[in-house]
Amino acid sequence: MKQDQDTIKQHNKKMILDIIRTQRPISRSDISRITKMSPTSISRIVGELCEDGYIQETNTSSSGVGRKAVILDVNPVSVYSIGVEIDKNFIKIGLMDFCSNVVKSEKVGYFESDYDPVVTANMVCKLIEKIVDDIRIDREKIISIGVSVPGVIDSENGIVVFSSQLAWRNIEFASMIEKRVLIPTVVENDLKVMALAEYFYGSAKDSKWTAMINFGSGVGSVLVKNGEIFQGGSNRAGEIGHTTIDPFGILCECGRRGCLQTYTADWALIQEAQKVAKINGIQDILTSSKRQELWAQNIIQRATIYMGITISNILCMYNPDTVILCGSLFDNHPELFPLVEEHLTKIIWEPYEHTFRLCLSELKGVSRVLGSAIMALNKSFQIQ
Template identity: 35%
Template sequence: MLKHDQLYIKQQNKQWVYELIKTKEPLTKPDLVKHTKMSPTSINRIVNDLNSENLIYEKDNDTKSVGRNAVFLQINRDARCSIGLEFDMNVIRMGVINLKGELTYMKEVPFSVRENPDLAIDKSVSMMNEIILEQGIERAKILGVGVGLPGYIDDKKGKVIHSDQLIWKDMNIAQLIFDKTDFQTVVDNELKMQAVSEKHTWKENEAETMVLVGIGSGIGAAVLINGEIYRGSSNTAGEIGHSIVNPNGNVCKCGKVGCLASYISERSLIQQAAIAMQAESMADLAHYYEQGQPLVKSILEQAVMYLAIAIGNIFTTYDPKLVVLSGQFFEYFPRLKTELEIRLNQYSQHDDTKRIKYSTLQNKGVVLGAGIVAGERFLELG
């Protein structure tokens, strides 16, 4: 037991040193001794191990100075990589992420993912092989694959329990991809994956306790507490789309009355407008809104009102340092950001508008986060 404990401690120390170099590079060995309180002998051993595994490299300080120049340690960011994959309703996105957590390549292919899970998996594997060939990536350098998609996910088994948007059910995505590629695969809800990339985007002290709210074909959230994804008992924490905001309101497709999703999802917005006019897309709604069409204006302002209530409840429940809003809603209707601030001031106890940010990752967030998760999960530091 003692030998096992000692081995575990060594692995943890090695992981700690690696993460320090990764997040705070360039560092010297004396810097690592100072940060970790480990002995110089232990730091030397760990650095030599990481060097021999080609995960870090040493770089001389070019600054002219008296005495011996410092040697800086940096991550060998291209020594390994991971693949990030997103299944959206009408598109498959895929990218390559290096050890530093940087998206070095991304590809997006239109594809009708809905109701075609087997074809979607085959298409993603084909894309993966094309990218590996095009980018000249050695398969042995690929740590694994991270997959993000909407729906209820068993992240431990890599299984889609149910996805309303994609109409997928009871599919072990991780096993299917592994069987076709031999790459270890991790699967999670797309917002939980994107929350990881948002964490790497914002200042560390802001992102430690953060809620990401995604507004698109549906609406949901991902919660970070102390830098870690909060999952709840069944990995469904953050499913705010089916929280009730109006018990006498719209009937949701889930069968309940007054769900937030029944007011602000793309499908519900278009359906509400289509009763009185030709509206088939969010672009149509944006056109009517810019023209000042009264019904569309009313529908959108009502949606923002209920969104403000939901965000106010998030601030009250979690008290995050940051709420990040993502998705196409505010890209189509940027002027509604002001309306959201006005409403939020009505429904919040404090000036929470200062803690609202808008994601800058656009369509890269899920792919980047999924790749980061795969890289961290499957990099083995023995």
């Protein structure tokens, strides 16, 4: 009985800290309204959290005259989380405070010769130790580490199931980090953590149902509902890059033909262009297209039509209120955006017109480190 009461108390405390953390700054009465708990209970728990140092009271003027309302905010230096981004070309890590500010970050080059999981884990751990030493905070304040990896991830068990970019299969990467640095570690797919960052601090701030679609060296999507990532049965939802467009189409890296990414990924466009012209990258295709060169116009038109179709299909399937386009193709060449928008306007089915907002990612490059740290922090607040 005593144990049950303690569990409930801990549960409530965690829940209220989580509400303050995600809806900060907030008043006691608003917490009471959200939790439907009595003002007395709220005051008691808030008092405990203040005493523990997690939160603090701040005075701010109420909208009315004179009287100042006391509101609550988290104490930025009470808890930290680390975000790690493993990219094909670099590893970046950032230390995030309790107010979600990345207070320190480090980045090192990452080459194919480093792709071995043990070598990678060594690099990540070294960077973590460096940041902890540099910033000189109490190590116990770092409560979680989040690592984002391109690929299919079993986040529950911390396993990189499959990453074609790193050539990893079934790597228990979370435990490799955790055992070394002794801080709870979680691993997640890179696009999923990016979507999380957009939800909290970017283009999806006011969205309830967000679809984020990535077009770059790979093609993928994520659905976020009220800040929760839609994972599917085994965290594999959203791999639209390998949906079949034409069963007799171009050969994909997955061994099958005509996957969506063979029409929309950067390498596919470059491959297509190299059949007729000497080009070095996407920019060359866009420049030639602006010069009215037919081959380039064709490539850009086909790619943006398929992107428009992809969005239209996702609208029909999930009815999101916000669709965010991200990935290197849009980050580096935003002029593609109006072209996709134009095609989408032509093909969209009437009931979906004016039901959503189409936009570009706001956070771009920073979102993986930030999203990984947010994801890790969220996990440590998850109530079992």
